Amino acid sequence: MSKNISDKTLQDLEFSTVLQHVSQFCLTGLGKEKVLEIKPIHNKKELIKELFLVDEYLTSFTSENRIPNHNFDNIIESVKRLAIENSFIETEAFLKIATTSITVNELIKFFKKFQIQFPTFYKLSSQIEFTTYIDDEIKKIIDISGEVKNNASSVLKQVRKDINNVRGKIGASFTSALSKSISAGYLDDIKETVVDNQRVLAVSAMHRRKVAGSLLGASKSGNIVYIAPQATLSYSREYQNLIYEEKQEIVKILRALSNTIRPFVFLLKEYIDFLIHTDAIGAKGKYAQEMNAILPKISKEKKIFFKNAYHPILWKKNKNQNLHTVAQTIELNEKQQIIVISGPNAGGKSITLKTIGLLQIMFQSGLLIPVDERSETYIFDAILTDIGDNQSIENQLSTYSYRLKNMRNFLRICNENTLFLIDEFGTGSDPDLGGALAEIFLEEFYEKKAFGIITTHYSNLKVLANELENVTNANMQFDERSLEPLYRLFVGQAGSSFTFEVAQKNGIPFSIINKAKKRVETEKIRLDKTISNLQKERNRLQKNSESLESQKRKGQEHLNNLQEKEERIQDKLSGFQELYDKNQKMLSLGRKTNELLNKYFQTNNKKELTTNFNKWVSDEKVKHLKKTPEIPTTKSQKQQAKIVEKQLQQVIQKVEKEVLDKVVEVRQEKKEEAAKIAKEKSEYNYQINDKVRIIDSNSVGTIDKIDKKSVTINYGFFTTKTSVNKLELVEKAKK
Secondary structure: OOOOOOHHHHHHOHHHHHOOOOOOOOOOOHHHHHHHHOOOOOOOHHHHHHHHHHHHHHHHHHOOOOOOOOOOOHHHHHHHHOOOOOOOOHHHHHHHHHHHHHHHHHHHHHHHOOOOOOOOHHHOOOOOOOOHHHHHHHHHEOOOOOOHHHOOOOHHHHHHHHHHHHHHHHHHHHHHHHHHHHOOOOHHHEEEEEEEEEEEEEEEEEHHHHHHEEEEEEHHHOOOOEEEEEHHHHHHHHHHHHHHHHHHHHHHHHHHHHHHHHHHHHHHHHHHHHHHHHHHHHHHHHHHHHHHOEEEEOOOOOOEEEEEEOOHHHHHHHHHHOOOOOOEEEEOOOOOEEEEEEEOOOOOHHHHHHHHHHHHHHHOOOOOOOOOOOEOOOOOOEEEOOOOOOOOOOOOEEEEHHHHHHHHHHHHHOOOEEEEOOOOOOOOOOHHHHHHHHHHHHHHHHOOOEEEEOOOOOOHHHOOOOHHOOOEEEEEEEEEEOOOOEEEEEOOOOOOHHHHHHHHHHHOOOOHHHHHHHHHHHHHHHHHHHHHHHHHHHHOOOHHHHHHEEEEEEEEHHHHHHHHHHHHHHHHHHHHHHHHHHHHHHHHHHHHHHHHHHHHHHHHOHHHHHHHHHHHHHHHHHHHHHHHHOOOOOOOHHHHHHHHHHHHHHHHHHHHHHHHHHHHHHHHHHHHHHHHHHHHHHOOOOOOOOOOEEEOOEEEEEEEEOOOOOEEEEEEOOOEEEOOHHEEEOOOOOO
């Protein structure tokens, strides 16, 4: 994969600028170096793995399980030195190696624990050996401050014990000499100082011969001399010898530790590679977060569908200036193989072409891209570009010569798995000759089934795009009133260059523009004017459509609100009705109870009260049972219910059969009617001025000429030939 993506293509699409932006998110210098060296990935499996890694890193930002810190020190030189037999490294280097080992182990444990959330990271990290031996061995010897521990060896422990003893003796002897010199008045006001890491007496120069010891220096003025007391000198020599022994023992210990860690040199290199890779992935993930980038669907079919795609460099630049960036939606597929974009200069043709190219390059380099989540794309074998002015002084090539050389390369490489991008196709030579050659190149790319996007001003290429079945015209929308670009791509129609209109807006005198118009071929002006008028009409219709859509949306929202209100009112009414019925029932029961009690109070006949109450309850039960259907409980009741159910099913099946028979009858009638219409169409003899369309096409044209095997169709600003069996009658010619 991606075998034919040259450095020139990366340069044309400003890929290095994107890498500069990504590298700013790296934690380490080594990670930054790796990011700046990113190129399109040739192996498809490796590319997909890289994309999944970046996507997993991105999703961690919105998860409770954030990826642990993976910052690390550069231990490459230390590991190289460690690899040399009988060598040793310093304590600081060992501490960095231990920290690196701990960092990698933490990541391995994390990805194993959360392997469902990070499956690709888990697979990557599980290939690295997990071991605590390296940092355990280093911790045994070296403490967190970088000092070799006393218990690293028995010899070192004893030497340091001796050093402490001698240091104590030096301190005691110096204190004694200091007291005597103070009492004798030999010292200056500062009394003592340190010279060469050794305490010395600050003796007044006049008393220098009265103090026994070694002269180690004097002040700048010469008024003070620095003397090490005689009593400390013997201890100092012993101290220096012990310090030397300590250093020798530390070297011996570090050499032994180096021998212990040396077998893990290869593993340490794996640690470094893993952490550098993780840093680069992290930078890609953070860049994706800033850009609102996502991983589009990776299509098995050859297609590109970028919805709401942004040019990342333009987006970042505009964001810094608080400017809006217009998103583009574009699709290439088997039926829309090549898109020819036309329209005025500075209208956004080139940036649209570069957006598609740069996003595809980013995707094939393992970067997520700023598009809508419904987007999808394919992995191409080759991406070819011809963008900008490419004069070569060194090779004595003009722009056109360079472009021809480039086209030769395109023809050699192009196949069905190629994406090509050509800006200002056909320019650099005589418009007629260059345009004719460009037509042939376009047909060649089309025949090779390559996918591509072309920008041009040439009318002949617009016409050719309309004639080739799977080639589509597109234009950058333009406000014909203000003559300002809208930077929106419209697929399906060629665009006017608005040459004279833009010239007028930029202050070119009207008289000069008129002279220029007279020198242009009438047909070319007519074509450009037709395209311009079509664009104006389309813009007007689009505005009307947007307005109607907005009104429809508001109307629907209003209708939804009214329906919601009606439902709420109905719910309340139902609730009130239930409450009212319940209250009426309670009032009725209360009145009846009150009636029975009043009668009892009058007669004082308990038996009559009981009889009347039981009768009343019985009547209420009968009423309740009438309202509530009785559930069959006995065997005979259940059998009767089954018989009724069976009879009901038979009726339903009978009705269903009658309906299906009627459907078959109607379908047969429609089939016969369709065959009759098709026969009439096949027997129809087309006439001049009949309005027709090519089957599966939306454009309607008029028949200008009828030959034996073909007909000529006039679409207004261009004509085309096709066979009769490909036509569909829209309207017969008026007699």
